[in-house]
Amino acid sequence: MKKDFMFTSESVTEGHPDKLCDQISDAIVDRFLQQDPFARVVTECAVSTGIVFIAARFEPNANVDFTNIARQVIDQVGYEQSDFNGRTCSILTSLKELSSNKSHFFDEKSLSDxxxxxxxxxxxxxxxxxxxxxTNTLMPLPIWLAHKLAKRITEVKRQNILTYLTPDGKTQVGVEYKNRQPHRIHSITVIASQNKPSKPDLQQLQDDIRETVIYPVFEDEDIKPDKQTRIFINPDGPFIKGGPAAHSGLTGRKxxxxxxxxxxxxxxxxxxxxxxxxxxxxxxxxxxxxxxxxxxxxxxxxxxxxxxxxxxxxxxxxxxxxxxxxxxxxxxxxxxxxxxxxxxxxxxxxxxxxxxxxxxxxxxxxxxxxxxxxxxxxxxxxxxxxxxxxxxxx
Known part of the structure; x- marks a missing residue:
């Protein structure tokens, strides 16, 4: 078992196409269970440019508007671009009734051992x-920090701190370990999507992300970036618009x-x-x-x-x-x-x-x-x- 090593984990914002699909799928599960706690449903979602596809299998004991739920989630996440938004995207559904399974008709609260x-x-x-x-949450540090960065990108967008951001983004944090404990931050990568290539330019974007995302996230962390920490912000250049118009999404891919x-x-x-x-x-x-x-x-x-x-x-x-x-x-x-x-x-x-x-x-x-x-x-x-x-x- 290695004692000294470097480990990297990634996270994505809620506007990433895969996470958008996960949220639509789980919003449907919520709606079924809210109407009937004993409802049965399995649902998957795929998104691409201007289109959402929902496949669901369920027992027909609830009245759920799949299309409306999907549009609500897309709006909540913040997609407003012309090529993908909750108002104009096409939504296709493939719905099938689950076969009845008597073994699942039980109220667990009243069951004996x-x-x-x-x-x-x-x-x-x-x-x-x-x-x-x-960490205090008893989670590995790399994924904990990657999640914090991803959530901060979304907060910066929603609070209009950086008005040019779109919902899609990715983060990655590399941590150096000594004796299987975090020792230092090796690297930080943030990829944020923006609306227009000229507003702001890449240098301004990088400066903005450092000031509004990276520095606040590490402010209360015990291990902070040092002079040798490698920080990459949109290292491949501007990431314009992002979202389903840039890359497709699927439930369960993260x-x-x-x-x-x-x-x-x-x-x-x-x-x-x-x-x-x-x-x-x-x-x-x-x-x-x-x-x-x-x-x-x-x-x-x-x-x-x-x-x-x-x-x-x-x-x-x-x-x-x-x-x-x-x-x-x-x-x-x-x-x-x-x-x-x-x-x-x-x-x-x-x-x-x-x-x-x-x-x-x-x-x-x-x-x-x-x-x-x-x-x-x-x-x-x-x-x-x-x-x-x-x-x-x-």
């Missing part, structure tokens, strides 16, 4: 959860950004666009919850929890823990504690995190908020899987 055991998963997946002591920035493993399955019955979504949340509580209990400096699920079973067929040599006790002992004290069953996860009712409890918008800047490690949203209320079991 024996009844929870009878609720099986209908997807096979291996999910990962990770935590480390590099899994690393949604999780740990590749510092840890992640599932290949998309997180957005799925109701809580999908174990490939909620399993990732319970895995993060387990890993975070292990690190919060100071049982390890970093921890990766792996859960493997098979169709027709209620429990994961495999629970694995890797602490990368930082564990205070053996990984096998931690695994035993997890299996004894954490409920990794589908109905148990839904019950503990109240996943079906979160949209209604959050004014109709919960899952959409996860679709940009990460499903884990958030401080701006109260997430049940970010609680550290299980440390006593260790």
């Amino acid at each position: 024996e009844e929870i055991e009878q609720i099986t998963v209908t997807n096979q997946v291996t999910v990962f959860g990770f935590a480390c002591n590099q 899994n690393a950004i949604d999780t740990y920035g590749e510092y840890s493993k992640h599932s290949g399955s998309a997180l957005s666009g799925k109701d809580p019955i999908r174990i490939d979504r909620v399993g990732a949340y319970i895995a993060r919850y387990a890993a975070k509580n292990i690190v919060a209990a100071k049982l390890a400096d970093e921890c990766e929890v792996q859960l493997s699920y098979s169709i027709g079973l209620s429990r994961p067929v495999s629970v694995q823990v890797e602490t990368f040599g930082t564990g205070k006790i053996a990984d096998e002992e931690i695994t035993t504690l997890l299996e004894k004290n954490f409920d990794f069953r589908l109905a148990g996860i839904i019950k503990q995190f109240n996943l079906r009712h979160l949209p209604s409890l959050n004014k109709g918008s919960f899952y959409k908020k996860l679709a940009a800047y990460g499903h884990v490690g958030r401080m701006d949203i109260e997430l049940p899987w970010e609680k550290v209320d299980k440390i006593d079991v260790f």
Whole structure:
């Protein structure tokens, strides 16, 4: 296991086409669950120049206007260009009714433990959860900083601090590690899209981004850029307009950004666009919850929890823990504690995190908020899987 290395993670703004698709998909999930907490829906989205395509499979027990939801999200993100905006873009839908599955007609709040055991998963997946002591949120520093930069770009645009910015942008942060702990900021890359090539020129854009984005983000960070830190701002020249008119987008194409920035493993399955019955979504949340509580209990400096699920079973067929040599006790002992004290069953996860009712409890918008800047490690949203209320079991 390397002790000294450099690691880089990237993030994107909510106006990036892939993230726009994630937000549309999760806004649809929110609307279904707001109308009926027991609704079933799986939806995916694709965008390109002037067009949005939505494919959804759902049980027909709710009245949801897919087209209107998509237009609302596009407007909220801030697309106003003539070649892509919420008013004039074409929206195509492919809608299909899901076949009824009686095993999912349950109210998890009223189930006994024996009844929870009878609720099986209908997807096979291996999910990962990770935590480390590099930040207060127990997230890897590179993805934490990349998200902060991406969010700051959006804030600067929305507050009209830089009026020429468009919603699309990307960030990247490289961190040098010594003895597996962050040591210095190696590099920072910010790519911001602008409306017109002549307003401002590239040099002015670079100066503006330094002053309004980069410096404020690192103001309260313990590790700041130094004289040797390489800073790149639109290094390939002006990025004009951006968005779906420049590059297409698709739901579920930013899994690393949604999780740990590749510092840890992640599932290949998309997180957005799925109701809580999908174990490939909620399993990732319970895995993060387990890993975070292990690190919060100071049982390890970093921890990766792996859960493997098979169709027709209620429990994961495999629970694995890797602490990368930082564990205070053996990984096998931690695994035993997890299996004894954490409920990794589908109905148990839904019950503990109240996943079906979160949209209604959050004014109709919960899952959409996860679709940009990460499903884990958030401080701006109260997430049940970010609680550290299980440390006593260790």
